[in-house]
Amino acid sequence: xxxxxxxxxxxxxxxxxxxxxxxxxxxxxxxxxxxxxxxxxxxxxxxxxxxxxxxxxxxxxxxxxxxxxxxxxxxxxxxxxxxxxxxxxxxxxxxxxxxxxxxxxxxxxxxxxxxxxxxxxxxxxxxxxxxxxxxxxxxxxxxxxxxxxxxxxxxxxxxxxxxxxxxxxxxxxxxxxxxxxxxxxxx
Numbered sequence: 001x002x003x004x005x006x007x008x009x010x011x012x013x014x015x016x017x018x019x020x021x022x023x024x025x026x027x028x029x030x031x032x033x034x035x036x037x038x039x040x041x042x043x044x045x046x047x048x049x050x051x052x053x054x055x056x057x058x059x060x061x062x063x064x065x066x067x068x069x070x071x072x073x074x075x076x077x078x079x080x081x082x083x084x085x086x087x088x089x090x091x092x093x094x095x096x097x098x099x100x101x102x103x104x105x106x107x108x109x110x111x112x113x114x115x116x117x118x119x120x121x122x123x124x125x126x127x128x129x130x131x132x133x134x135x136x137x138x139x140x141x142x143x144x145x146x147x148x149x150x151x152x153x154x155x156x157x158x159x160x161x162x163x164x165x166x167x168x169x170x171x172x173x174x175x176x177x178x179x180x181x182x183x184x185x186x187x
Contacts, residue, residue, distance in 0.1 A: 006032055006106060011113035016085070018063060022117065023085035024110070025059075032106050033098060040098070041084065047097045055090035058082050088114045 014028040026044075030037040044051055059067070059082045086094065091114075095107040 006109045011110055012117055015113065015117060016067075018059070018085055019057070021087050022114065023087055024091055026084040026086065029086060029091070029094065032110070033094075033100075033103055034106075035098070040094075043097050044084070044094075050093050050097065051090055054087060055093055056084055056086050058084050 011032065014024055014032070015022050016025065017023075026040055027037045030040040033040065044056065061082065064082050088111075091107065091110050095104060
């Protein structure tokens with residue numbers, strides 16, 4: 001059994017992409033740490049000098065509305081203030097602010113989730129690069145391949161039936177008449 005307090009997959013579902021960065025919202029972090037969101041935010045405010053803009057930022061009203069639209073309802077419980085978003089560095093800094101045993105274990109799990117997510121993104125980038133290279137190679141032969149596929153489809157298609165004739169057709173055996181040749185003239 002794993003010694004992780006929270007599965008990495010559960011943490012990965014909380015990671016959002018805002019302002020070009022992977023972040024965790026304060027409400028998600030509070031739930032993971034097992035504390036109230038207000039308690040987490042108070043601890044952060046007491047140590048504001050440890051959280052510059054690239055570690056933590058407050059969402060704009062528009063970003064809050066976008067999140068509400070994405071999830072259907074407010075996942076942070078209809079709170080009064082706008083939520084805070086913590087970058088990977090901000091989450092690492094939280095370990096120095098929240099000093100419980102659970103906080104340390106959760107922080108380790110979150111860092112592992114960020115690393116795993118980064119590795120998955122790198123693997124996807126590599127796959128996308130290889131796919132693009134393959135497209136470029138195959139793209140040169142598209143017309144030839146298209147012509148071959150069309151020819152194969154024509155061979156596979158059932159032969160067209162002649163159109164049905166309209167009208168009355170008598171099918172009798174006709175008598176065979178022999179005609180004689182005219183005698184040859186000898187001169």
